[in-house]
Every structure is written in structure tokens, then in C-alpha cells.
Amino acid sequence: MHSRQGITEIFSTFVEFSGDRFNEWTSDRRLHRNMLNRLESAVTADLRNLSNSDWALYWHRAWMNQSTMAAGHLTAYLQETCYWVDHKLTSRQTGVQYSLPDFFQIAIASLPIVLKGYCPKYGASLQTYASLIFSNTIRDTLRQQKEADSRTDWGLLRKLIQKRLTESLQQAGLSVETIAQYCLAWQCFKTLCVSGDTPTTRRLSRPDAAIWEAIAQLYNQQRLRQLSLTAPECDPKTLKQ
Numbered sequence: 122m123h124s125r126q127g128i129t130e131i132f133s134t135f136v137e138f139s140g141d142r143f144n145e146w147t148s149d150r151r152l153h154r155n156m157l158n159r160l161e162s163a164v165t166a167d168l169r170n171l172s173n174s175d176w177a178l179y180w181h182r183a184w185m186n187q188s189t190m191a192a193g194h195l196t197a198y199l200q201e202t203c204y205w206v207d208h209k210l211t212s213r214q215t216g217v218q219y220s221l222p223d224f225f226q227i228a229i230a231s232l233p234i235v236l237k238g239y240c241p242k243y244g245a246s247l248q249t250y251a252s253l254i255f256s257n258t259i260r261d262t263l264r265q266q267k268e269a270d271s272r273t274d275w276g277l278l279r280k281l282i283q284k285r286l287t288e289s290l291q292q293a294g295l296s297v298e299t300i301a302q303y304c305l306a307w308q309c310f311k312t313l314c315v316s317g318d319t320p321t322t323r324r325l326s327r328p329d330a331a332i333w334e335a336i337a338q339l340y341n342q343q344r345l346r347q348l349s350l351t352a353p354e355c356d357p358k359t360l361k362q
Contacts, residue, residue, distance in 0.1 A: 122204060129156045131173055132180070132194045136204055138222040143204065152193050173198070177247045184236055195247075196232055202248045203229045206255040210263075219262070227262055228255040283307070298349060305347055306360055309339040333357035 122143040125131045133152035137144045171179065177198055184191035207225045219227070235251045286307060290300045313335050314328065328336070340355045 122201070124201065128160065128171075128173065128176060129153060132156050132176060132197050134197055134200070136200045136225065138225075141220045141222060149193065149197065152190065152197060155190050156194065174246055174248070178241055181236065181239065181241070181247060192232070192236065195236060196229065199229070199232065199235070199248065199251050202251050203255050206252050207259060210256065210259050224259050224262065228258050231255065231258040298352070301348055302352060302355075305343060306336070306340055306355065309336045309343065310360075313339065330357070333360055336360055 122136075125134060125146060130146070130148070133156050134146040134148045137147045177195065180188075180191045180194045180198070184195060203225060207221055207228055211219075211221050211224050231254050232251075235247075235254045238254070239247055239250045241247075283304060286304060287300060290303055295303070310328075313332060334357050337355050337357045337360055340360070344352055344354065
């Protein structure tokens with residue numbers, strides 16, 4: 122990757138990948154024009170001669186004041202920071218399902234956290250603070266992937282939290298009543314399968330017939346308390362589907 126030259130380019134261009142490699146810097150016309158206008162309308166020498174980091178502070182203050190363009194300029198500014206954090210961390214990894222561009226998109230998506238959490242009075246530059254957030258985001262993704270790779274489908278199901286399960290079912294277009302039934306079945310599954318975050322849980326195998334029967338019985342007991350009166354009973358065959 123070659124570094125960008127000039128204030129306008131730094132605050133208006135974005136990384137473009139070709140495959141898994143950096144290809145070129147691509148310009149956003151709207152941001153480019155806005156940056157030129159800011160430079161041309163600068164009424165003092167101090168504003169015209171601001172450094173990159175000073176302009177970053179300028180746009181961060183603008184972002185805090187609800188500027189519609191500030192987030193775009195700051196996203197452009199932090200492209201190189203994100204790329205090099207991404208490159209450093211992912212170049213050490215083998216056997217991961219995400220590519221360098223994938224991790225770049227995952228990391229840059231945490232920009233709202235960067236902008237919201239950054240406080241200039243603590244002395245760190247925006248780039249330094251962003252590097253920390255980007256690094257943590259990528260490391261969390263790598264950790265989650267390794268954890269997922271170490272678990273069976275049943276271990277992942279037991280590890281799942283209800284909020285994520287509910288969101289996934291909502292995205293699938295299921296009704297509120299059907300989602301409630303799925304969540305109750307999942308709760309019964311968690312109750313009767315191995316508890317705790319142990320190697321046994323991570324390698325949890327498919328429930329046998331006796332466990333399926335016990336889950337169905339518990340579901341039907343709880344059904345009258347937690348679901349509507351019209352919710353149907355459930356048998357082991359239905360649970361397996």
C-alpha cells in the first residue's frame with residue numbers, strides 16, 4: 122500500500138481491494154469537493170496550515186456537532202490505520218475463514234465506537250485510539266471464530282444467547298408466537314443438556330432419544346405457563362426438525 126499525499130486525498134479517499142490485496146485509493150467525489158471547499162474558504166492561515174491530526178480533531182468536533190459530512194471524512198482518514206492494524210493481526214493467522222478485506226470491513230464498522238469513545242483531552246491521537254478499537258474488534262472476531270470452530274453444532278446451540286436466537290428468527294420472518302415456541306424449546310434443551318462452559322459442552326453431541334423425550338415433556342409442561350393456550354404440544358420428532 123502506498124500512503125496518500127495531501128489533505129484532500131487523506132480525507133476523501135478509501136481503500137479498494139482486488140482479491141485479498143490492496144489495489145488502489147478510490148475517491149469519493151462528495152467528500153473531495155467538500156474538503157476542497159473547506160480549504161478554499163479557510164479565512165485564516167492557521168486553518169489552512171492545519172496538520173492531518175489537527176484536521177482529524179476538526180472533523181471530530183464537527184461530528185460531535187451533528188455534521189452530516191464529518192463521519193465520512195473521518196472514515197476516509199482512518200482507512201490506513203485500519204488497514205495496517207488488519208494486516209498486522211491477520212498476517213499471523215492461519216486457517217481463518219475471513220480474508221484481509223473481510224476483517225477490514227469488520228474493523229472499520231466499529232468506527233461509531235471510535236468516534237463516540239474518543240476524547241482528545243486524554244492526549245492520545247485519534248489514530249492511536251482507533252488502532253486500539255480496531256485491534257480489539259479483530260481479536261474478538263478471531264476469538265469467536267476459534268470458539269465456533271471448537272464447538273459442535275449442539276455446543277454452539279447451547280452457547281447461543283436468547284437475544285441472538287430471537288433476532289435470527291425474526292430475520293427469518295417467523296411470527297411472534299412461533300418465535301416464542303422456538304425459544305421455549307431452546308430453553309428446555311439448555312436445561313436438560315450439559316451445563317457450564319466446559320470442554321464437554323463445547324463438544325456436545327446430538328441428544329439421544331431419551332433426552333429428546335425429556336425435552337418434549339419439559340416443553341409441554343412449560344407450554345401452558347409460558348405460551349398461549351392455543352400453542353400445540355410438541356413431540357421429539359417435531360423438536361428434531
